[in-house]
Amino acid sequence: MNTIMDIVKARDPYEKEFHQAVTEVAESVKPVLDKNSEYRHAGIMERVVEPERVIQFRVPWVDDQGVVKVNRGFRIEMSSVIGPYKGGLRFHPSVNLSILKFLAFEQVFKNALTTLPMGGGKGGSDFDPKGKSDNEVMRFCQSFMSELYRHLGPDTDVPAGDIGVGGREIGFLFGMYKKLKNEFSGILTGKSLNWGGSLIRPEATGYGSVFFANEMLATKNENLENKVCLVSGSGNVAQYTTEKLNQLGAKVVTLSDSSGYIYDEKGIDEAKLQYVMYLKNVKRGRIKEYAEKYSDAVYTEIDAGADHNPLWDHKVDCAFPSATQNEINAKDAQNLVDNRVHVVCEGANMPTIPEGVDIFLENKILFAPGKAANAGGVAVSGLEMSQNSMRIKWSREEVEARLKGIMQSIHHSCISAAEEFGTPGNYVNGANIAGFVKVADSMMDQGVV
Numbered sequence: 001m002n003t004i005m006d007i008v009k010a011r012d013p014y015e016k017e018f019h020q021a022v023t024e025v026a027e028s029v030k031p032v033l034d035k036n037s038e039y040r041h042a043g044i045m046e047r048v049v050e051p052e053r054v055i056q057f058r059v060p061w062v063d064d065q066g067v068v069k070v071n072r073g074f075r076i077e078m079s080s081v082i083g084p085y086k087g088g089l090r091f092h093p094s095v096n097l098s099i100l101k102f103l104a105f106e107q108v109f110k111n112a113l114t115t116l117p118m119g120g121g122k123g124g125s126d127f128d129p130k131g132k133s134d135n136e137v138m139r140f141c142q143s144f145m146s147e148l149y150r151h152l153g154p155d156t157d158v159p160a161g162d163i164g165v166g167g168r169e170i171g172f173l174f175g176m177y178k179k180l181k182n183e184f185s186g187i188l189t190g191k192s193l194n195w196g197g198s199l200i201r202p203e204a205t206g207y208g209s210v211f212f213a214n215e216m217l218a219t220k221n222e223n224l225e226n227k228v229c230l231v232s233g234s235g236n237v238a239q240y241t242t243e244k245l246n247q248l249g250a251k252v253v254t255l256s257d258s259s260g261y262i263y264d265e266k267g268i269d270e271a272k273l274q275y276v277m278y279l280k281n282v283k284r285g286r287i288k289e290y291a292e293k294y295s296d297a298v299y300t301e302i303d304a305g306a307d308h309n310p311l312w313d314h315k316v317d318c319a320f321p322s323a324t325q326n327e328i329n330a331k332d333a334q335n336l337v338d339n340r341v342h343v344v345c346e347g348a349n350m351p352t353i354p355e356g357v358d359i360f361l362e363n364k365i366l367f368a369p370g371k372a373a374n375a376g377g378v379a380v381s382g383l384e385m386s387q388n389s390m391r392i393k394w395s396r397e398e399v400e401a402r403l404k405g406i407m408q409s410i411h412h413s414c415i416s417a418a419e420e421f422g423t424p425g426n427y428v429n430g431a432n433i434a435g436f437v438k439v440a441d442s443m444m445d446q447g448v449v
Contacts, residue, residue, distance in 0.1 A: 004045050015098035021105045022049050028432035031421045044440045053077040057147040059125055061140040064133055073144050075123035075151060078104035081442045084155055085121030086111055088162030095126045103349055109435030110371040113410045116382035121157060129164050141172035149180045152187045160381045161190040186388030189381035198384035200399040206240025208376015208407050213345040215411040216366040225249035228316040232256045233323035234280050234287050237347045241320050242273055254311055257287040260301040261311045308332050315339045322347030330355040337363045346370035372410050372431035379406045
């Protein structure tokens with residue numbers, strides 16, 4: 001494993017997020033490689049850390065003042081061994097090759113866990129949709145797709161949304177693809193229901209995370225009813241995590257954005273959540289406005305110089321980090337442990353730094369890594385692909401039942417793999433091993449390609 005990491009760091013010395021993702025998987029799967037020498041002989045790890053294709057391109061567009069702007073566009077096509085590349089597009093100023101490679105690498109194993117035929121990929125741009133008009137976002141999306149379209153196809157690469165890419169952006173991207181290709185095909189997921197989208201897709205990541213948490217609690221003969229929960233973020237994942245927690249009888253007391261967080265001891269009930277959805281999805285405002293509307297809520301602004309995030313320092317039962325990568329550091333993790341949190345379930349991708357993960361595991365917290373817990377989003381994207389291929393639409397109840405079944409299957413795979421390789425109850429090892437074995441076996445079947 002040291003040799004693999006030496007290779008990765010030598011080739012891409014500045015890609016720290018990618019190094020972090022590879023290190024976690026490499027440490028988990030070492031017992032698998034020790035037990036199956038044919039994986040080493042076939043260079044599985046050496047191949048799986050190298051993307052099959054990296055696409056980078058210029059995205060010129062014109063703002064409302066007539067000024068030409070230029071952003072970078074990317075698509076990382078990491079692995080197609082199980083199916084077409086599948087993974088979201090992220091529009092955010094922080095986007096770079098390291099972040100997209102880590103996300104694409106995680107996506108390979110996450111998609112393998114879903115049991116659906118999907119490879120792994122990720123893409124996006126350093127474009128920031130915040131503060132842009134609908135026309136500016138449309139012009140950017142059209143320019144972005146005018147290059148990316150040549151690399152997409154229902155059997156080749158099927159992106160979805162991610163941070164900064166919601167229904168509005170997916171619509172503009174799809175419209176441009178259709179115009180350029182003169183065809184209507186399922187090359188994006190997260191589409192509107194009127195033109196090929198699936199019911200439950202917007203809810204899927206948040207719902208799936210909650211279903212996974214409930215499965216973990218069931219191993220202790222518990223459930224989410226009456227549990228007090230911390231949720232970070234206030235976008236799609238956080239919103240629907242909160243909605244499903246409310247439906248299962250839990251109480252959510254926090255939400256956040258890049259400026260700060262709100263703490264509402266009385267709980268963010270259905271009516272308050274509807275306001276959050278209006279605030280973030282329609283008004284595109286800041287979470288501090290929640291505290292202006294609900295006087296019982298306390299708003300705390302982010303202190304960039306602080307050594308911890310006070311959001312994670314409340315006495316609760318469960319935590320659902322649902323914002324972005326590396327949002328929980330070691331002190332945050334220790335604060336959660338000290339406050340006797342039972343469950344930490346990652347709705348975001350890799351939101352906990354490695355030292356934080358170690359703290360959770362050492363203290364026997366029920367800890368679900370993102371590649372398992374937030375796989376519900378891509379699972380329902382896979383179901384949307386199936387519906388598009390068959391030209392049918394399943395009911396809300398059918399899609400949610402399939403999602404719940406997939407999350408139960410992922411939980412079972414994690415538990416079984418962790419136990420088989422000597423770390424019972426370790427969902428990090430379980431998720432990495434179960435996903436890796438499926439990918440490795442498929443690579444062995446298909447030869448050195």
